[in-house]
Amino acid sequence: xxxxxxxxxxxxxxxxxxxxxxxxxxxxxxxxxxxxxxxxxxxxxxxxxxxxxxxxxxxxxxxxxxxxxxxxxxxxxxxxxxxxxxxxxxxxxxxxxxxxxxxxxxxxxxxxxxxxxxxxxxxxxxxxxxxxxxxxxxxxxxxxxxxxxxxxxxxxxxxxxxxxxxxxxxxxxxxxxxxxxxxxxxxxxxxxxxxxxxxxxxxxxxxxxxxxxxxxxxxxxxxxxxxxxxxxxxxxxxxxxxxxxxxxxxxxxxxxxxxxxxxxxxxxxxxxxxxxxxxxxxxxxxxxxxxxxxxxxxxxxxxxxxxxxxxxxxxxxxxxxxxxxxxxxxxxxxxxxxxxxxxxxxxxxxxxxxxxxxxxxxxxxxxxxxxxxxxxxxxxxxxxxxxxxxxxxxxxxxxxxxxxxxxxxxxxxxxxxxxxxxxxxxxxxxxxxxxxxxxxxxxxxxxxxxxxxxxxxxxxxxxxxxxxxxxxxxxxxxxxxxxxxxxxxxxxxxxxxxxxxxxx
Amino acid sequence: xxxxxxxxxxxxxxxxxxxxxxxxxxxxxxxxxxxxxxxxxxxxxxxxxxxxxxxxxxxxxxxxxxxxxxxxxxxxxxxxxxxxxxxxxxxxxxxxxxxxxxxxxxxxxxxxxxxxxxxxxxxxxxxxxxxxxxxxxxxxxxxxxxxxxxxxxxxxxxxxxxxxxxxxxxxxxxxxxxxxxxxxxxxxxxxxxxxxxxxxxxxxxxxxxxxxxxxxxxxxxxxxxxxxxxxxxxxxxxxxxxxxxxxxxxxxxxxxxxxxxxxxxxxxxxxxxxxxxxxxxxxxxx
Amino acid sequence: xxxxxxxxxxxxxxxxxxxxxxxxxxxxxxxxxxxxxxxxxxxxxxxxxxxxxxxxxxxxxxxxxxxxxxxxxxxxxxxxxxxxxxxxxxxxxxxxxxxxxxxxxxxxxxxxxxxxxxxxxxxxxxxxxxxxxxxxxxxxxxxxxxxxxxxxxxxxxxxxxxxxxxxxxxxxxxxxxxxxxxxxxxxxxxxxxxxxxxxxxxxxxxxxx
Numbered sequence: 001x002x003x004x005x006x007x008x009x010x011x012x013x014x015x016x017x018x019x020x021x022x023x024x025x026x027x028x029x030x031x032x033x034x035x036x037x038x039x040x041x042x043x044x045x046x047x048x049x050x051x052x053x054x055x056x057x058x059x060x061x062x063x064x065x066x067x068x069x070x071x072x073x074x075x076x077x078x079x080x081x082x083x084x085x086x087x088x089x090x091x092x093x094x095x096x097x098x099x100x101x102x103x104x105x106x107x108x109x110x111x112x113x114x115x116x117x118x119x120x121x122x123x124x125x126x127x128x129x130x131x132x133x134x135x136x137x138x139x140x141x142x143x144x145x146x147x148x149x150x151x152x153x154x155x156x157x158x159x160x161x162x163x164x165x166x167x168x169x170x171x172x173x174x175x176x177x178x179x180x181x182x183x184x185x186x187x188x189x190x191x192x193x194x195x196x197x198x199x200x201x202x203x204x205x206x207x208x209x210x211x212x213x214x215x216x217x218x219x220x221x222x223x224x225x226x227x228x229x230x231x232x233x234x235x236x237x238x239x240x241x242x243x244x245x246x247x248x249x250x251x252x253x254x255x256x257x258x259x260x261x262x263x264x265x266x267x268x269x270x271x272x273x274x275x276x277x278x279x280x281x282x283x284x285x286x287x288x289x290x291x292x293x294x295x296x297x298x299x300x301x302x303x304x305x306x307x308x309x310x311x312x313x314x315x316x317x318x319x320x321x322x323x324x325x326x327x328x329x330x331x332x333x334x335x336x337x338x339x340x341x342x343x344x345x346x347x348x349x350x351x352x353x354x355x356x357x358x359x360x361x362x363x364x365x366x367x368x369x370x371x372x373x374x375x376x377x378x379x380x381x382x383x384x385x386x387x388x389x390x391x392x393x394x395x396x397x398x399x400x401x402x403x404x405x406x407x408x409x410x411x412x413x414x415x416x417x418x419x420x421x422x423x424x425x426x427x428x429x430x431x432x433x434x435x436x437x438x439x440x441x442x443x444x445x446x447x448x449x450x451x452x453x454x455x456x457x458x459x460x461x462x463x464x465x466x467x468x469x470x471x472x473x474x475x476x477x478x479x480x481x482x483x484x485x486x487x488x489x490x491x492x493x494x495x496x497x498x499x500x501x502x503x504x
Numbered sequence: 505x506x507x508x509x510x511x512x513x514x515x516x517x518x519x520x521x522x523x524x525x526x527x528x529x530x531x532x533x534x535x536x537x538x539x540x541x542x543x544x545x546x547x548x549x550x551x552x553x554x555x556x557x558x559x560x561x562x563x564x565x566x567x568x569x570x571x572x573x574x575x576x577x578x579x580x581x582x583x584x585x586x587x588x589x590x591x592x593x594x595x596x597x598x599x600x601x602x603x604x605x606x607x608x609x610x611x612x613x614x615x616x617x618x619x620x621x622x623x624x625x626x627x628x629x630x631x632x633x634x635x636x637x638x639x640x641x642x643x644x645x646x647x648x649x650x651x652x653x654x655x656x657x658x659x660x661x662x663x664x665x666x667x668x669x670x671x672x673x674x675x676x677x678x679x680x681x682x683x684x685x686x687x688x689x690x691x692x693x694x695x696x697x698x699x700x701x702x703x704x705x706x707x708x709x710x711x712x713x714x715x716x717x718x719x720x721x722x723x724x725x726x727x728x729x730x731x732x733x734x735x736x737x738x739x740x741x742x743x744x745x746x747x748x749x750x751x752x753x754x755x756x757x758x759x760x761x762x763x764x765x766x767x768x769x770x771x772x773x774x775x776x777x778x779x780x781x782x783x784x785x786x787x788x789x790x
Numbered sequence: 791x792x793x794x795x796x797x798x799x800x801x802x803x804x805x806x807x808x809x810x811x812x813x814x815x816x817x818x819x820x821x822x823x824x825x826x827x828x829x830x831x832x833x834x835x836x837x838x839x840x841x842x843x844x845x846x847x848x849x850x851x852x853x854x855x856x857x858x859x860x861x862x863x864x865x866x867x868x869x870x871x872x873x874x875x876x877x878x879x880x881x882x883x884x885x886x887x888x889x890x891x892x893x894x895x896x897x898x899x900x901x902x903x904x905x906x907x908x909x910x911x912x913x914x915x916x917x918x919x920x921x922x923x924x925x926x927x928x929x930x931x932x933x934x935x936x937x938x939x940x941x942x943x944x945x946x947x948x949x950x951x952x953x954x955x956x957x958x959x960x961x962x963x964x965x966x967x968x969x970x971x972x973x974x975x976x977x978x979x980x981x982x983x984x985x986x987x988x989x990x991x992x993x994x995x996x997x998x999x
Contacts, residue, residue: 020611022611022613023608023609023611023612023613025613026608026612026613026615026618027608027609029615030601030604030605030608039936039940040936040940043940043944047944047947047948079943079947082943086936086939090932090936094594095592095594097932098592098593098594098595099590099592100591100592100593100594101592102551102556102588102590102592103586103587103588103591103592103651103654104606104609105556106554106555106556106581106584106586107581107606107609107610108578108581108582108609108610108611109608109609109610109611114609178810179932179935180807180810180811180845180846180849180932180935181810183845183935183936183939184810184811184814184842184845186939187814187818187838187841187842187845187939188814188818188838190838190943190946191818191831191834191835191838
């Protein structure tokens with residue numbers, strides 16, 4: 001053998017700080033960067049953000065109830081979850097698809113630790129989602145009119161869904177080494193979402209990652225009764241189980257992994273059991289009490305002689321209600337101008353979030369109902385209710401007004417607003433400002449005939465001071481039962497209406 | 505001196521065929537060439553030594569560790585560079601990302617150190633300019649060099665290269681030889697190839713495999729010497745030659761057992777290789 | 791000559807992918823037999839089944855030997871047509887089975903839904919043909935599957951109401967929507983035919999016959 005300059009080949013081990021787990025971490029950073037720059041993931045996040053920003057201003061305007069806003073963060077991350085499922089699956093199959101298996105098999109980091117890095121990349125996507133959710137919710141919470149309390153468990157559902165889907169994609173990559181499976185799985189998931197919306201049958205619906213509610217009712221936080229904490233626990237356990245299974249499938253055989261899997265399955269079971277409990281008797285009782293005897297749970301404050309009774313979370317909103325009451329009373333004539341009212345906040349919580357039961361009108365004099373939602377159409381609706389109660393004396397009578405008194409009622413309801421016609425459009429069921437239409441209120445509504453609408457429009461066309469003076473001058477006649485639209489027009493010095501004047 | 509590879513009696517069966525049959529060898533520093541026809545068991549031997557495939561029989565150590573134990577295998581892999589026959593590549597990775605990815609899988613965890621090392625090996629294979637290009641945009645030769653860079657990353661003590669010069673043009677092959685010769689300074693390189701020129705120019709030692717066995721183990725000069733006096737020139741094709749062909753000058757170059765008084769030519773490594781295989785074939789047939 | 795090609799082309803078809811996708815699709819269609827909820831959802835289930843099968847069809851033009859066969863005398867349109875011709879009976883049989891799996895009383899209008907399915911299938915193959923036409927890849931299937939899926943999700947979410955495609959049976963826009971599906975089918979088929987030509991650079995293409 002030729003003598004060649006040879007260096008002794010001693011078996012030295014390259015020492016790296018941290019060992020294998022540090023390598024997993026380094027790989028996780030690499031995979032996370034790749035995952036978060038895949039086209040489907042970018043597209044999903046863009047869509048998610050676009051959708052959130054676009055819809056954010058429409059949902060509750062400036063007066064969100066945070067116990068609703070937290071749930072509203074759950075739906076859109078599903079889209080991100082599907083994109084992450086696809087991308088994590090393809091990343092995990094990358095070596096297989098491009099024939100680098102043979103090469104990479106002799107590299108130091110064992111396959112199951114590579115899987116762990118992929119799992120951490122799904123976690124990174126979940127963290128980005130968590131930031132999006134936090135921003136989305138934070139934006140609602142920072143609105144000056146926000147009330148109520150968000151639930152951390154509800155907020156966690158979005159990020160946990162993304163994690164769950166990512167780990168599902170990873171597990172599937174470990175089980176079936178074909179890239180076609182993930183797209184097919186997504187078709188199934190898509191279908192499941194479509195199928196699961198609007199069908200709630202007790203405990204089983206909570207096995208889905210995101211559980212929507214049929215109603216748009218807003219309840220006090222303690223009456224919602226969604227097993228949010230158990231559900232978050234269930235999702236966490238499920239995600240952990242999938243992730244640990246993926247590690248085991250790709251060759252992780254440590255007893256620690258098996259023990260952790262057992263723990264994760266136990267967590268899932270605890271969560272699943274906890275969320276299938278249904279409505280507890282105590283909750284049902286509390287709901288009954290808050291719905292039927294709200295005075296027992298409410299605190300009342302006085303403003304300008306009127307009394308405002310609200311569920312504890314809504315106390316900051318009293319000022320808004322007082323502003324409306326003051327506006328309505330400022331236009332009223334006679335005794336109504338000074339008449340104190342009792343504003344009673346009410347909600348029918350007996351069916352939880354599964355039904356929108358209409359509220360019965362109150363019978364006590366000068367007591368008027370306000371709902372749990374505010375902003376947008378809810379303002380002129382409340383205004384109309386206050387006006388009708390001031391004129392008719394109590395809510396039950398007020399909601400059955402069927403004569404020309406509608407004209408002063410609606411004048412009071414919308415006349416004080418800076419854009420009365422806009423308020424009128426919003427308070428009417430079909431968004432009309434001519435012809436006949438129903439007027440919405442927190443309890444039962446009213447009906448405006450074509451003639452009444454016409455008189456009101458003529459009145460609104462006058463300068464505000466002039467119109468206020470005319471209404472106040474003839475207050476007693478205008479608010480007397482039995483007055484007709486034509487009569488009201490005559491009293492107000494307006495042209496006689498030509499349209500139909502017959503209520504339903 | 506501790507040999508990098510020390511193997512005795514390695515055997516491996518694929519179904520009914522013996523891919524490796526009682527292979528024993530010791531490798532120390534420098535570049536060792538592995539020659540052999542297709543199906544000789546070269547790739548199998550390389551995969552066994554690179555811990556990609558377990559052997560059925562025999563015992564061997566690589567870099568002082570026993571690859572048949574999980575722990576030993578990990579230790580070997582920490583100090584190993586492997587370029588498989590068909591390396592495969594991830595089309596949407598950049599060259600840098602691909603080598604960086606391999607470096608991470610080699611458990612290089614310090615990001616700064618790793619990135620410096622990746623840049624170093626990419627410079628070394630002459631790809632500094634296309635570092636940021638996606639693999640799908642690179643030519644075949646460039647991809648092969650990226651794969652070599654991936655094998656070199658982390659300064660491995662033992663480099664296993666399976667036909668690294670396949671599909672390269674002469675200039676690229678030259679560049680590759682430079683690289684491999686450089687890599688052989690201070691570490692052990694085992695290079696499998698069909699190109700006898702590669703072996704003649706690069707290796708201080710050559711192994712010839714056929715039928716799963718090692719048929720020759722010595723220096724390239726010794727292999728060439730096997731053909732001494734067995735290559736001759738003639739004007740007609742010599743029926744007694746094992747192989748013969750008309751060269752560019754019009755005369756025939758014959759390899760085999762020359763007739764008396766033949767016009768002997770200077771043998772090349774290839775002549776020695778062909779004659780070794782020829783003998784091996786006879787031996788296998790016998 | 792083309793008859794002799796049938797068998798080899800048949801052997802190059804991605805029957806595994808098509809079979810897996812078809813199986814998944816039939817599973818979805820079979821869900822309509824799982825009780826009241828399934829029956830109510832027969833239309834979305836069938837649409838999901840169509841999407842699943844379309845995801846298998848995008849692999850139809852995967853051809854690792856693409857660059858080897860680029861210069862053979864049999865023109866590419868003929869080879870693509872052969873592949874398509876071989877898969878059409880399979881697709882038709884699959885669709886028949888899928889429809890038969892849906893209980894007759896909840897089965898949506900067969901003709902209109904077949905139009906939707908046809909449009910989806912042709913779109914899938916056209917997308918693959920387009921990728922082959924404009925890139926150098928030999929296996930367009932997987933990226934196209936991702937693209938098709940993304941497109942389907944986006945279309946479901948963002949398709950403008952004015953040109954609604956995914957309408958319910960009782961919707962009064964059903965007929966108009968299926969006119970649009972027919973247009974989509976025709977456009978996709980036309981684009982697909984244009985995309986089957988052998989990609990050559992800079993107008994060097996001449997009829998190969």
